[in-house]
Amino acid sequence: MLGVLERELxxxxxxxxxxxxxxxxxxxxxxxxxxxxxRDREVDATDDRLVTALWAITRDRLLVSNPKYLSGEVDDQPLHARA
Known part of the structure; x- marks a missing residue:
C-alpha cells in the first residue's frame, strides 16, 4: 500500500x-x-483516438496502482493498432 501512495504522490x-x-x-x-x-453511440467505440486515449488512461493508472502489470516490454499502442 505504501508503494501505491508513493507512486501516487x-x-x-x-x-x-x-x-x-x-x-x-x-x-x-x-x-x-x-x-x-x-453507450448512446455518439462516439464511435472503434475510433483510434478514443482507443488510444483509453489505453493511455489505463496505462497511467496501472503505473500507479500496479506497475507489475506493465513489466517487461510495454507497447504504448493498443493491441489492435500494432502492426
Missing part, C-alpha cells in the same frame, strides 16, 4: 493533467459523460 499530478487533457481532446467533461456518449 510522484506520478499523480502529471497523470491527472494528462487525464484531463485526454478527456478534453475527446470533448467530454468526465468518464461518466464519455461512457454515456459511447
Amino acid at each position: 510522484t506520478l499523480g499530478p502529471d497523470g491527472e493533467a494528462r487525464y484531463r487533457e485526454r478527456l478534453n481532446e475527446l470533448a467530454v467533461e468526465d468518464e461518466s459523460e464519455l461512457a454515456r456518449r459511447i
Whole structure:
C-alpha cells in the first residue's frame, strides 16, 4: 500500500493533467459523460483516438496502482493498432 501512495504522490499530478487533457481532446467533461456518449453511440467505440486515449488512461493508472502489470516490454499502442 505504501508503494501505491508513493507512486501516487510522484506520478499523480502529471497523470491527472494528462487525464484531463485526454478527456478534453475527446470533448467530454468526465468518464461518466464519455461512457454515456459511447453507450448512446455518439462516439464511435472503434475510433483510434478514443482507443488510444483509453489505453493511455489505463496505462497511467496501472503505473500507479500496479506497475507489475506493465513489466517487461510495454507497447504504448493498443493491441489492435500494432502492426
